[in-house]
Amino acid sequence: MKINCIIVDDEIHARKILEKYITDIPHVKLIKSCKNALEAMEILRTQTIDAMFLDINMPKLTGLNFLESLKNPPIVVITTAYREYAVDAYELDVIDYLHKPIPFPRFIKAISKIEEKLQIRNNHPLVTQEKTEYTAQNFIFIKADKKTIKLNFEDIKYIEGLGDYIKIHTKSKIIISKLTIKKMVDLLPENRFPRVHKSFIISLDLIDSIEGNQIQIQEQKIPIGQIYRQSFIDLINTFLKK
Known part of the structure; x- marks a missing residue:
């Protein structure tokens, strides 16, 4: 099962860490690493995205406000340095909440949750060529x-x-x-x-x-x-x- 994902984070260091983690997992494909929600909005409008790694504190439009604005959001994993937003995030049906700095084993657990969610959504894993x-x-x-x-x-x-x-x-x-x-x-x-x-x-x-x-x-x-x-x-x- 291939997972198409995007990163949405205004911090370049945080994006680089997630980009490295994603490249280490063969079946996860990074479609775009976005520095703000408006950039991500355009990607979601034009491409099929399975999962989104979303920061909360961003300029112009916060991660949670961005998520609230989406009618059909992809599977969302929150990535943030702040723990106090966890309750609000889960009320928006995010699948996981990762606290920065994010250890790689914890990131792998989030990927597993995404896979399980996609399997439920599709009833069974896709049969590839x-x-x-x-x-x-x-x-x-x-x-x-x-x-x-x-x-x-x-x-x-x-x-x-x-x-x-x-x-x-x-x-x-x-x-x-x-x-x-x-x-x-x-x-x-x-x-x-x-x-x-x-x-x-x-x-x-x-x-x-x-x-x-x-x-x-x-x-x-x-x-x-x-x-x-x-x-x-x-x-x-x-x-x-x-």
Whole structure:
């Protein structure tokens, strides 16, 4: 899932920090770094923006006043040196409130919240062209244990996220790779490998049963996360209707 975003902040140092953070995350694209709300308004009018990192104290038009003026705002993360505006900001339905100076791990958490919000908004992650190509091939290549390993889709039972690593449970072995679970979402065909929890992707082909908020795949029970539940149910229902 690609995230198109803008920065709106009158402080050049603050913009530079956020610009660096964004360039370090491959699936997040910075469309524009704006020094005021009026500049951002023009970008929002002409381009599709998923998320906006918005400062509060700016000349001419404050961040909160700017946000109040938008009929259909993107997902908003407030970035500010002032804590006292948090209540007002959340009343405007911002998804996160980052206090400057912003540590990179805290910024990553905000990105995760944006991704979850976009998934809910779209019902499920978008299927990219890359996924379509892999679907036709029925395999991908990944790096693991200092080797390049061919991973056949039919062998995957489920994938477990472990921070910056993943544990791939196959029919014959477990593979640990330095990939994030979000990267695997991008690599695998979503119609065969839905993400059902922040820490789990499962093989639709190998589900034995579904009961309540749990999926049974052989001996393993896998939880269904709340924000992924509806998209997973919708996917299952497409088969029930056939």
